Amino acid sequence: MKPLHARYPFLADSRAAVEAAEVDLVGLVREDGPVVSRASERVTGALREGSIGDAHRSTRVELLSYPVARVLVSLVDERICTRKYANAEASRAISLFSTSRNDTTELASARTERLSLSELLAEFDLTDAVDESQDGYRVAVGTYLRLVSDLWGDEWRLVNRTLADGEVFIAREELSGLLEEAISQRVSDGLPLSVPEGVAAPLEDRVEEIRKTLAEMDLTREIDTVVPERFPPCMKALLDSVQKGEHLGHHSRFAITAFLTSIGMSTDEIIDLYMVNSGFGEEMTRYQTDHIRGETSPTEYTPPSCATMQSYGDCVNKDEICEEEINESHPLNYYEYQLDEADEDELVDWREEDGEAITPD
Ligand code: SF4
Secondary structure, three states, X not given: OOHHHHHOOOOXXXXXXXXXXXXXXXXXXXXXXXXXXXXXHHHHHHXXXXXXXXXXXXXXXXXXXXXXXXXXXXXXXXXHHHHHHHHHHHHHHHHHHHHHHHOOOHHHHHHOOOOOHHHHHHHOOOOXXXXXXXXXXXXXXXXXXXXXXXXXXXXXXXXXXXXXOOEEEEXXXXXXXXXXXXXXXXXXXXXXXXXXXXXXXXXXXXXXXHHHHHHHHHHHHOOOOOOHHHOOHHHHHHHHHHHHOOOOOHHHHHHHHHHHHHOOOOHHHHHHHHOOOOOOOHHHXXXXXXXXXXXXXXXXXXXXXXXXXXXXXXOOOOOHHHHHHOOOOOHHHHHHHHHHHOOXXXXXXXXXXXXXXXXXX
């Protein structure tokens, strides 16, 4: 088992390395040792923070925890759990891949084997479907449509793309997004697995723990109270930008819209809010909001975690609640904490007032 396998456990080579090691899976899960702990951490971290957490120092533990994590996800057997887990695995893999590509120091190359772009493309049978061009890449249209089918954002829609000779043009930095999606599809491929009783029984407690995490998230999604002054600072700032009619990037627009749907706002209420400025056409806003809500898409989207908000520069004005109470985990945790802390009579739902424009402060 090589470090490269542990870094990218979804590769066919990594899977072959696990098979060649002839690991006794039943014995491994009965032992409930570091492999199972790390597997459980991969899944709960994905649910709570959108991250599978830091790699274990042992290559063997890190690599074996991946198939065990897929078993755990299969036993939980909830679509949102599978999706969030696959996305977190893909996000970590792409981040490692990008870091290693940008790290040109001799030390780095001596220390770790690298995965090249051509190897990664070959892994997903993309070699013939992706051609490098002067400013980016050209992707065969069928492959493009398959990879973007679950991606949110107008910029991925075919009508907003340059299409020529059956190929779609993408900018250089957008290739990571497509590869991340390919990895996510690979991770969730075949899930849920059919798990024999001898493997499932010793994992019952771990599965229960993951279900509990999911249940906590469901509670969060049932908040259904709109008190803008209790919003986390990041969402207050985004809302402020919306109301000033400032242009928001699609990630920011996604974040605030998914936050508002998650706390119980209807599409019409969000449209009213966004129509405060002229930059949001009603039709487009309705399309985006219904898509996020899961009415016109197979997925009900939740707002991004703090880690994702930070990576897109949307985490602003962090305060002590962010740092000390919710450990920079999730904007919804911040809001839930604020609602729990407030006196009941302080919480006046914006919708019970007279429908004036929301003012965060
Ligand atoms: S730490 Fe999280 S909740 Fe706080 S501002 Fe940043 S993204 Fe928002």
